[in-house]
Amino acid sequence: MPTGLENKSETVAVSSSAYFLKPVKAFFEEVTAITRFAFRFFKELFMPRYELKELIRQSYLLGYKSLPLIAVTGFIMGIVLIIQSRPTLASFGAESWLPAMVSVSIIREMGPAIAALIFAGKVGSGIAAELASMKVTEQIDAMEVSGINPFKYIVVTRIIAATIMLPVLVILSDAISLYGGFLAVNLKGDISLHLYFSQVFQALAFTDIFPAFIKTIFFGFAVGLIGCYYGYNSAHGTEGVGKAANQSFVYGSISIFVLDMMAVQITSFFI
Amino acid sequence: MGTTVAEIKDIKKSFGSNNVLAGLNLKVESGENLVVFGKSGSGKSVLIKCLVGLLEPDEGTAILFGENVSELKERELNLVRKKVGFLFQSAALYDSMTVRENLEFPLRDLKPKTNEETDALIIEALTNVGLADAIDKMPSELSGGMRKRVGLARTLILKPELILYDEPTTGLDPITSKEISHLILDIQKKYNTASIIITHDVECARITSNRMIIIKNGTAIAEGTFKELAESTDEWVRSFFK
Numbered sequence A: 001m002p003t004g005l006e007n008k009s010e011t012v013a014v015s016s017s018a019y020f021l022k023p024v025k026a027f028f029e030e031v032t033a034i035t036r037f038a039f040r041f042f043k044e045l046f047m048p049r050y051e052l053k054e055l056i057r058q059s060y061l062l063g064y065k066s067l068p069l070i071a072v073t074g075f076i077m078g079i080v081l082i083i084q085s086r087p088t089l090a091s092f093g094a095e096s097w098l099p100a101m102v103s104v105s106i107i108r109e110m111g112p113a114i115a116a117l118i119f120a121g122k123v124g125s126g127i128a129a130e131l132a133s134m135k136v137t138e139q140i141d142a143m144e145v146s147g148i149n150p151f152k153y154i155v156v157t158r159i160i161a162a163t164i165m166l167p168v169l170v171i172l173s174d175a176i177s178l179y180g181g182f183l184a185v186n187l188k189g190d191i192s193l194h195l196y197f198s199q200v201f202q203a204l205a206f207t208d209i210f211p212a213f214i215k216t217i218f219f220g221f222a223v224g225l226i227g228c229y230y231g232y233n234s235a236h237g238t239e240g241v242g243k244a245a246n247q248s249f250v251y252g253s254i255s256i257f258v259l260d261m262m263a264v265q266i267t268s269f270f271i
Numbered sequence B: 001m002g003t004t005v006a007e008i009k010d011i012k013k014s015f016g017s018n019n020v021l022a023g024l025n026l027k028v029e030s031g032e033n034l035v036v037f038g039k040s041g042s043g044k045s046v047l048i049k050c051l052v053g054l055l056e057p058d059e060g061t062a063i064l065f066g067e068n069v070s071e072l073k074e075r076e077l078n079l080v081r082k083k084v085g086f087l088f089q090s091a092a093l094y095d096s097m098t099v100r101e102n103l104e105f106p107l108r109d110l111k112p113k114t115n116e117e118t119d120a121l122i123i124e125a126l127t128n129v130g131l132a133d134a135i136d137k138m139p140s141e142l143s144g145g146m147r148k149r150v151g152l153a154r155t156l157i158l159k160p161e162l163i164l165y166d167e168p169t170t171g172l173d174p175i176t177s178k179e180i181s182h183l184i185l186d187i188q189k190k191y192n193t194a195s196i197i198i199t200h201d202v203e204c205a206r207i208t209s210n211r212m213i214i215i216k217n218g219t220a221i222a223e224g225t226f227k228e229l230a231e232s233t234d235e236w237v238r239s240f241f242k
């Protein structure tokens, strides 16, 4: 007589494998969809008409919106890095190495990574929320029916703006961090600005600066792409707006770490 | 009445398990105002979005000016869309632009116009809806009714041959509603446009309609003039007119 028990264990088995498979499948579907979105970006990038005015406006807005936060965190990061490393270096009697040490860690890693994460939080999720609410309020539909390509006007401009502006912001943030470092060195020592910066630059090689700059271009592209993807494809209804912002931050930050890891691998391969 | 401007043939559309349209047909002749009635959620907005290709129907065809919308290439579709005005239910003003920029936006791909010509068009369109003084405001500074009127001005600025009005008077006071209804009628007379007017407003339907259809369960269950439907023997149909 069937008890229904064996049936039950079967469903458990099925649902537990589904439990593991589903997110994996969803992840790959998501990656595929984002890749397709990126292809569409490159296709439309080279076709007229070029929305130059909107591109400039977006670049200004993105840079302006995130500059204060990136500047403040950069400044604090410079100070903290010096204060934290001073005891260690002092125990080797190597305090004079402080400027060289901050410069390498800020330029190679800390500056790009922290600025990019802030950019993903502020700009990436901002783009996603903005596009999602444009979608909910039918603004994207309105553009489309008036015969204007909304992908080009809204998405292409924002992705390019993010790709251009993040490297600029990182350069500014690096400079501010190094200046913060200068102030922190002077808390317990005495070094002139000139000497400090000459030590900072002496420690840096082309192979520190160039790969770091290139990777920030990719970080900016990823943040813009992912923000636009989640905003442009957000679900029907208002709750879609919050979800789009959240997803774009989560996936934006993950992609920054993944790209960073790839950048380290590629750089160490060449050097 | 002349040629057919827009036609919908057996359109079906569902979202997941929600069957919104289930084989709907309609036709609009040039110069005709067709009013579409239906309860909230009956798929009226979905219907006109399928007509202009904003939504892809699951089955059936949408035809605009003799062209099958789903078979058009993007460029051809854009050309057809330039002849269609769409007033969105939520007005869909671009929040990052002023009223002036909102109205300029649909004009930007047209043959180069001088600034004076563009300004004249914008002011004409805003005067039509009685909002000429709101020209430099941002959409967030406007009331719901004003947004709707600016949306209408933006729709009219291209002098479309077919206008799709999604609830043009909803959320407006009775006097403004009446003005808008008469404006719709004036536009039809002045430019000989055809329109599909989605509304719940009986007064608006009475003023503007040449013909009406009523949607229920995803199909058109009744069709006729305002008078015919208002005096229908069907209790459910008549209930719309109370």
Ligand SMILES: Nc1ncnc2c1ncn2[C@@H]1O[C@H](COP(=O)(O)OP(=O)(O)OP(=O)(O)O)[C@@H](O)[C@H]1O
Pocket: A236, B015, B018, B020, B038, B039, B040, B041, B042, B043, B044, B045, B046, B047, B089
């Ligand atoms: N993009 C979409 N995704 C999922 N469901 C949708 C979508 N658009 C519309 N719907 C659903 O389709 C149904 C019909 O929606 P529609 O907006 O056409 O109604 P309506 O007749 O215009 O109602 P109202 O008078 O309230 O505007 C609703 O149940 C709605 O939730």
Ligand SMILES: [Mg+2]
Pocket: B044, B045, B046, B089, B166
């Ligand atoms: Mg509707």
